Amino acid sequence: MDIPKQYDPKQAEQHHYERWEKSGAFAPEINKDPNAPVFSIVIPPPNVTGSLHMGHALQHTLMDVMTRHKRMSGFRTLWLPGVDHAGISTQLVVSRALKKEGKTRHDLGREKFVERVWQWKHESGNQITLQMRREGASVDWSRERFTMDEDLSRAVREEFVRLYDEGWIYRGKRIVNWCPTDQTVLSDLEVEKLPQAGKLYYLKYPIKNSDRHVTVATTRPETMLGDTAVAVNPNDERYGDLKGQTVLLPLTDREIPVVFDEYVDPEFGTGVVKITPAHDPNDYEVGLRHDLPQVVVIDPQAKMTPEAGVAFAGLDRYQARERVVEEFERLGLLEKVVDYEFSISKCERCKTVIEPLISTQWFMKMDQLRDLALDLMAQSHKPRFVPESYERVYTNWLENLRDWTISRQLWWGHQIPAWYTKDGEVIVARSEAEARERAGTSDLTQDPDVLDTWFSSALWPFSTLGWPNETDDVKTFYPTSVLVTARDIIFLWVSRMVMMGMKFIGKEPFADVFVTGTVLDSQGQRMSKTKMNGVDPLEVFDKFGVDATRLTLAQVGSTDTRWNEKQVESYRNFANKIWNAARFSLLYSEPQMAIKETDLELRDRWIRSRLNRTAREVNAALEAYEFHAAVQTLYHFFWDDFCDWYIELVKADVTAEEDTPRRAEARSRLLSVLEQALRLLHPFMPYITEELWQRLPGAKQLHPAYQGAEPTIMLSAYPEGREELIDEAAEAEMAAIIDLISRVRNIRSEMNIKPGERVPVMIASPDPKLRAVFASAKDQISRLVRASEVSISENLEAPKASARAVLLGGAELAVPLEGLIDFEQERQRLNREQQKLQAEATKLEAQLGNPNFVERAPAERVNELRARIADIAQRSSQLRQTVENLQ
């Protein structure tokens, strides 16, 4: 048997994925059980422009852990992969590439440009899917989807037509967020607000037929050219006399009214606000309420229009700002300028300052859709958010929802299925043919705009399964089991999927929503491209292996965590530990694995109990999305129970020279435990577990649902943790032995006994059962504490020159150390020990001394406390005795 001493992750990561994928093990069809329960997840489709970052790695790890766990538990399992066309991002990427050739998209024209994007998609858009293979993601590639696929595009048109026919989609002229660089409208969610140091300008507007003026405060003086009113709060007594007055708007020849509106905050600035309905969302509302004209002075390129006046037309908005301020100063109308910090809206993608503009766009009415989601939550508490606290975030947002701007002035995306006749009539249809039919003419022009990327993403949980066709996949896999996502797209995506799922299928798209935490950098900062502080998961894979990285990420779960490479290193070491435990087991393996499950020794009953207990805990933890607990449980079972104790306890038998049935049994049982442990670890560490499982001798069982499939650990049965195999007695007995060994080791260390030196060990207990337990493990005890001899008796008759200890269950221990013991040191050690006990006893007795506690706490707890005090008292008195006997 040729197994290297160190685990090489790259070697294991090389072969298995391709074999898994080719064998069909990822597809739900592999499951031959017609009654198998179903588990399904759709992946949050990464942007086609994207490459794997830590957030993906985290989400994918969690989804893969769940998927592999369910698959091994016999579920018909589907994890559906796919990619999002990511309208703006992708258009920007390709435009940038064109720029290098000295061209713009307009040079190519729409058709050629879109062709070019597809070409780009085919060449470099699948980078992320290759990276997902590296992660070990057990997704069904045969069902991979792209939001621009013909099937999904058809679903989008279906969605649009139905919602339009019901009047939930409409076309209208409203004020919107406009990005002057990308030349498109953006939804509120695609705009980010950033604090900005700026100035507040106080401008004086003369009042007509008077030598008085009003002063308005503004951060954007250039918009004054489009003012059509000034407003004050109707309850503001300072300005009651402005009623009916007219203001002369400087730099123009326009006269504008004073209006009274609650919107104005008398506390802020001068209490007088200039109103620019065409360039400010609030002013727009005020304008509607007071029927004010909209004067457009800024165009889509953020340049001043002719309406701004000859002096300003054609100027950039910021140049215009300076110019306006200069003019006011010259006219003596600039009262003052103060520094002022405010938040500014920027395009999430290109960081250009958003210009609010009035524009004709397509909108989706959200009130009824919103109610579908809110009712679902109110009535059946779905979807269930984990952690729970996100439920309120979600419902609060829904309650304040406004109409959604769904059109975008882009070329890359789903073109809006609306056509216009020569007379300007709007025809909405599933296809141009249908539109012609509906219009009764073929002289139609399609709306040039495309839909917001999230319009198609909202259908993802069912459009990927074949909707609007009534496919088997929709019937089988919808609703999906769980959605795993980062919290920043709860609004953009999660809520919209719920609304569309309810609208079109009548069922929620997923039962649960698991919201992951964020992986921060080591300084606690969010990782971002601009900050250049991101940790590349692929580099971590290279350095420590995929499995170690997955364990680290699984631990993150739903809490924010700072990236800590030491953690990965520690799991890399864990992988190595697994490797070497298997190496030992395989070194002594035999081709025939006959496992006898009767006449088991204590150590075998113990490890079987520990294993089943571990399985139960891990299953329960995964069911509850407690990934951290699952990882901890597995780690400690494998390292502490299996490696530190079980392997050490069986080592003598396993490595025996003589070929006896006892040796064969020990070897096969060791392999059996290892095999089950590998299965338990597999969802978290797919590569190393498969690599080792394949090397195990003999035939290995698959889960009954996968009979006949190519053997792989990923189709073996996940250990359920059988209650009847949990053996409390065996665990208690082993605990006594472990305690004994630890005590002897402690004495050896404290007394500075050389590791090579053997010492006699004397154990005494009045309990014959306990003596029998120690007796049965005598050889192993002797080996693990390096004893020259082990004696077990009813009463301790040890020489004075012995180090002593009191064990669990009241057994006594003596290690005769003639010539090695320092009495003073030993007395101090025992006294320290006794003091510890005493301190604990004092604390507990105080609690018991409280009559309220005895009266009000549950009897069970009171009894427990009494038992503990009794135990401590006994050990304490035994220790005291020992100290007294010391000389």
Add this chain to the structure above:
RNA sequence: AGGCACGUACGUCAAUGGUAGACGGCUUCCCUUACAAGGAAGAGGUUGGGGGUUCGAAUCCCUCCGUGCCUACCA
């Protein structure tokens, strides 16, 4: 401005209201025949401060301090 989280060992994080733990780091000793990416034994905490509820609080409530995140139309 509101809302929501979070603050536990040197670091990163755990702990249904019931004995505060893990991993890394640190100290001492060991290259013992699976593994030095290992083994053995240790040290280290008034759970951010203060108050309250409770028999009992890291956990629930209030408050202050600190740190994040989200939402929002204060020109």
